[in-house]
Amino acid sequence: MVGGGLALAAGPVQAFARKPNVLFLYTDDQRRDTIRALGNSHIQTPNLDSLVKSGVSFTNAYCMGGFSAAVCLPSRMMALRGRSWFAVQRMQTASPNIAETFNDAGYVTYHLGKRGNEDAKAHPSFQFNNYVGSNDIAEREKGQPAKILADQVTAYLKSWNKEKPFFMYLADGSPHDPRVAPPQYLAKYKREAIPLPPNFQPFHPFDNGEMTIRDEKLAPWPRTESEIRRHLHEYYAVITYMDEQIGRVLQTLKDIGEYDNTIIVFSSDQGIAIGSHGLMGKQNLYQHSMNSALVFTGPGVPKGKSVDAFAYLFDIYPTLCELAGVKPPDGLEGKSQAAVVKGNAQSVRDVIFLAYRQVQRAVRVGQWKLIHYPKVNRTQLFDLKADPNEMRDLSRDPKHAARMRELFVQLRRQQQLYGDTLALGTDDPANSDPAGGSITLEFFN
Numbered sequence: 329m330v331g332g333g334l335a336l337a338a339g340p341v342q343a344f345a346r347k348p349n350v351l352f353l354y355t356d357d358q359r360r361d362t363i364r365a366l367g368n369s370h371i372q373t374p375n376l377d378s379l380v381k382s383g384v385s386f387t388n389a390y391c392m393g394g395f396s397a398a399v400c401l402p403s404r405m406m407a408l409r410g411r412s413w414f415a416v417q418r419m420q421t422a423s424p425n426i427a428e429t430f431n432d433a434g435y436v437t438y439h440l441g442k443r444g445n446e447d448a449k450a451h452p453s454f455q456f457n458n459y460v461g462s463n464d465i466a467e468r469e470k471g472q473p474a475k476i477l478a479d480q481v482t483a484y485l486k487s488w489n490k491e492k493p494f495f496m497y498l499a500d501g502s503p504h505d506p507r508v509a510p511p512q513y514l515a516k517y518k519r520e521a522i523p524l525p526p527n528f529q530p531f532h533p534f535d536n537g538e539m540t541i542r543d544e545k546l547a548p549w550p551r552t553e554s555e556i557r558r559h560l561h562e563y564y565a566v567i568t569y570m571d572e573q574i575g576r577v578l579q580t581l582k583d584i585g586e587y588d589n590t591i592i593v594f595s596s597d598q599g600i601a602i603g604s605h606g607l608m609g610k611q612n613l614y615q616h617s618m619n620s621a622l623v624f625t626g627p628g629v630p631k632g633k634s635v636d637a638f639a640y641l642f643d644i645y646p647t648l649c650e651l652a653g654v655k656p657p658d659g660l661e662g663k664s665q666a667a668v669v670k671g672n673a674q675s676v677r678d679v680i681f682l683a684y685r686q687v688q689r690a691v692r693v694g695q696w697k698l699i700h701y702p703k704v705n706r707t708q709l710f711d712l713k714a715d716p717n718e719m720r721d722l723s724r725d726p727k728h729a730a731r732m733r734e735l736f737v738q739l740r741r742q743q744q745l746y747g748d749t750l751a752l753g754t755d756d757p758a759n760s761d762p763a764g765g766s767i768t769l770e771f772f773n
């Protein structure tokens with residue numbers, strides 16, 4: 329009698345008790361301002377818009393930077409390991425990763441991402457691990473990696489037996505260059521109607537330590553309006569195409585009845601300049617390159633909310649653990665943002681520290697952001713509240729001298745926290761800024 333009752337209950341109870349699935353969408357080089365629902369009325373991203381509207385968006389989420397010019401890989405390594413790039417660089421093979429954590433929690437773990445972004449330690453921990461596409465232009469012209477990825481993922485989801493929840497990490501190489509969109513997506517935009525970024529400049533005002541890298545050679549100097557519009561046109565078309573492919577994955581989740589039991593996190597490994605500040609790449613610490621979109625949706629997540637709490641993309645790992653009810657490993661540097669997502673906390677971080685190789689450091693406290701270039705003794709100070717596009721450098725304004733001093737103290741403190749030993753000044757500045765960068769020497773000598 330009792331046994332029969334249990335048997336009857338087992339089916340539905342078991343289905344209900346299964347942990348939520350997790351879908352982690354991590355695009356490549358997608359600026360935060362390329363999502364219509366986040367304020368860009370010139371771009372078409374209906375699927376990402378619906379995701380934003382059904383979840384919680386962070387306005388101040390950052391890629392911490394990177395230890396190599398290929399920032400994509402350090403960003404992904406940080407996200408998958410829940411640690412800063414300093415720790416990731418020090419412990420290339422020793423750190424636990426998000427796939428191991430979800431394997432141990434009884435999930436089916438699945439990764440499909442761009443060839444060339446291989447994390448040799450974390451990716452093999454996924455039970456299913458494969459790659460599509462690359463930076464090869466001929467391959468992109470043969471077939472769109474975003475579509476190939478969506479084809480494979482939707483087929484997988486339709487055949488998934490639902491016995492175990494899935495943890496799926498999808499890391500397509502769009503909209504990273506080469507930006508090859510099918511002609512009908514280019515036709516969705518009038519090139520001359522695409523506005524230039526408000527901080528468009530023909531040149532970067534000084535040597536930031538990374539002016540001759542591959543990405544900076546994607547357009548000639550001085551940057552011209554027509555050349556930047558050409559790049560933005562292709563960029564927008566690829567994003568709209570990618571958005572449609574993401575939509576196919578989301579629709580499949582709905583079709584198989586799992587959308588409401590899936591925690592979705594959407595972000596991009598970092599942004600990119602494409603004309604902002606006279607730069608083309610992401611080898612810089614400006615907002616356009618380090619401030620990514622970060623959106624959570626799913627069971628227990630409020631709908632249509634925006635939060636201004638500071639977050640790093642390496643907070644995604646412990647946040648997904650807490651949202652899914654999975655225990656994270658000890659020692660992560662990422663902090664769970666779940667309380668912020670659920671509206672139970674305003675913020676869990678007071679400071680953002682950004683670092684690019686041995687040539688740039690930045691710190692953000694409140695609305696103030698200081699970017700420092702140790703190889704040329706140059707500093708910038710921006711008031712992001714009054715100047716979100718970082719166009720007015722206040723570092724030489726005597727009114728802000730005390731603030732500069734405080735921010736340098738904070739910068740040093742963050743360096744200590746993450747074991748960053750970079751000296752902040754040099755006696756022999758390379759290619760020094762003709763405007764005279766030495767004015768800030770007093771702060772770091």
Ligand SMILES: [Ca+2]
Nearest residue numbers: 356357400597
């Ligand atoms: Ca990238």
